[in-house]
Amino acid sequence: MPEAAVATRRLTIAEALREGIAEEMRRDPEVFLIGEDIGVEGGFGGAFGVYLGLPEEFGHERIIDTPISEKVIAGAAAGAAMLGMKPIADMQYSDFLFECMDELVNQAAKMRYMSGGKVSVPMVMRAPVGMTLRGAQHGQCPESYFIHVPGLKVVAPSDAYHAKGILKAAVRDPNPVLIFEHKLLYGSKGREAAGGMDLTAEVPEEDYTFPIGQAVIKRAGSDVTVVATHVSLYRALAAAETLTADGIECEVIDPLTLQPFDTETIFGSVRRTGRLVIVHEDTLTGGWGAEVAACVADECLDYLEAPIKRIATLDVPAPAAPVLEQRILPQEQTIVETIRRLVG
C-alpha cells in the first residue's frame, strides 16, 4: 500500500483504470485504445464506462472505435504491437475473447518465441469477467484458458490501487498481458455481492506501477491460507472476519497475477499456516486453483496439515435465473464451513 506521506484519494476501480490509461497515454504517444463502443460521442465509454472522458483529451486517432470484429481488435493490437506500439485493446465481455483466440493464442503469444526473440508483442487486452444474471454467454471467467498459454501474461486485479498499478505495468511490459476485471467491482454497485465491503481504495496522486507477478497479503493470519480473486476475494475476507469468532485466523492472499504466478508468497504463507483454500469464480475443473494446488502439493507437502481445498463455481454454464446462479457460485458460507472443517 502507498506510504502514509503520499497524497491519495479514494477511487473506484473504473476511476483508477481511467486515470491509469490517461496517464500512460500522456506519457507515451505510442499508447492507443482500440475496441467496440469505446469512444462514440454520446455513447457508453466502453461497456462499463471506463473510457468516459478520454476521447475529449486524446481524440479519435488514439481511441479507435472498431466494427464488431473481435478478430480485428486482437489482431490489430497484436500487429501494431509487433511494430513496437503499445495498444490497449478492449473486449466488452471476456466471453467474446473466444472470437479472437487465434490472434491471442497462435499469434500474440508465440511471436516472440517463433522469431527467436526478435519480435515483441507489447499489447494489453482488458476483459471483464463474472456472472451478473446474464446467462451462459455473458458470465464466464475465462482466465484459466489463458494461463495455459506460454507467452501470455494474465492478471486479475480486485481493487483500485492494484488495478491502476498493474495496468500501468502491463502497458510498459514487453509481453502480451491480459487484464481480467470483475464487472461487479468497477464501481459501487457490486458492494452487496462483495459482502457490503468498501470497493474504493486509496490511490496515490503520483505515478506508480505495481509489478506483474507479485501477490499481496490482504490479511495476515496463522491458521489457514486463503487465495482468492475478484468477488471471491471479498467473500474470503468476509469469511475471515466471521471466523475470528471461532478463534480461526485466516491469511487472505490476492494473487493479482495468475501467470506468472507468485508461488513464493503462497509457499511462504502455507509453510506458516499448514492449510490452503483457493476460491475462484471460474468453474472448478481445470481452473487456476488446480494449478496452484499442484504447485503447493509439489513444494510444501511436508508443511500441509490438511488437504488443499478448492472452492469454485460448479462445473456448469452460467444459468440466468437468480436461484440457479446463486446455487453454483462460491458462497461466503461455503468458505466459512470449509475452513471450519479444515481447522477444526
Place this chain on the structure above:
Amino acid sequence: MDAGAAHLQLETVQELYRKVALIRRFEDRVYRLFLEGEIPGTLHQYQGQEAVAAGVCSTLRIDDWITSTHRPHGHALAKGVNTSEAMAELYGKATGCCGGKGGSMHLGDPAVGMLPAIAIVAGGNTIVTGLGLAMKLRKSDQVAACFFGEGATNEGAFHEGLNFSAVEQLPIVWVCENNLYGASTPYGRVSLVPDVAERAKVYGIPSQIVDGMDAVAVREASAAAVEHARNGGGPTLLECKTYRFTGHSRSDARGYRTREEEQEWAKRDPLIVLAARLDEATVARLEAEVKAELDEAVEFARNSPDPDPATALEHVYA
C-alpha cells in the same frame, strides 16, 4: 383483386397486426416489470422492429427453423414460442421455455423451430449453415432463417456463413435487421457500404432491400425468399431497414442519436403502418386479445415457482 383474395389479404393483415401488437405490448410490459424489479438481469428490447420478425415468421412453417440474437423476444413470439413460457423465462422461473436457464438473451423453443437465441453477435450466422446443411442432406423441404443486426456484418462469421451458404446452395433466408446502430455505433462509422444487401451480391447471393417498418412488405419479400429456398434455389439475403425505438439495453440513454431522428422513425411505427389498413373496431378487438394474452402470461410467470436449485446441475451432459 377478387373478393376471395381481398378477404385473404385482410386476414393476413389482421394476423400481422396481432403479432406486431403482441410483441410491442409484451416488450412495453416487460420493461415496466423490469423497472419494478420483477424481472432480473438485463434486457435488449425489440420495440420498433416488430414488422421484421412478424413478417418473416408469418412465411415460415412450424418445422422451419430460425436462429436469433441477443435481442430475441420478438423473434420468439413471432415464431410461436408460448407467450406465457417466454414471460416466465424472463422471470427466471421453472416454467420458462428454457427452465430459467436461458433468460432474456437465450429465449427459444425447439418445439416451434427456434433454437435458444445466440447472444454472441453473428453467432447464429455459422450455426444456421448447419441447420441448412442438415435440411439439404436429409432432402427435407425445410427452410432456416437467420436473424442478425447490421452490426453482425463486420464479424468474420457473417462472411463465412454467407459464402458457405452460397457454394452449398443451402435453404437459408438471411434476415438482416438494419436498425442503423450496433450498440452506440452508427453503421456509417464501421462500414463504407451503407447497404448490407450489397455485401450479399459479392458472394453470389440474391438480395433485396425491404421496408422493415411494414410487416406486409417484409412478408412479401420473405415469402418469395422462403419459396426460393424451399424449391432448392439456395439462399437469399433480405436487408430490412428498421429502427429500434428503445436504447440498446435497458440502461442506455441514447446520447449517440438525436431525438429528431427518433421522431422521424416513430412516424413509421409498424403498428401505425398496419393500422392504416384496418378499421378501428378490428384494431380494438386485436388489442383486446393481445391484452388478455399478456395478462395471462404475467399471471402465469408471477405464480410459477422458481427452479429447484438442484436443477442448476442438470443438462450439462445428456
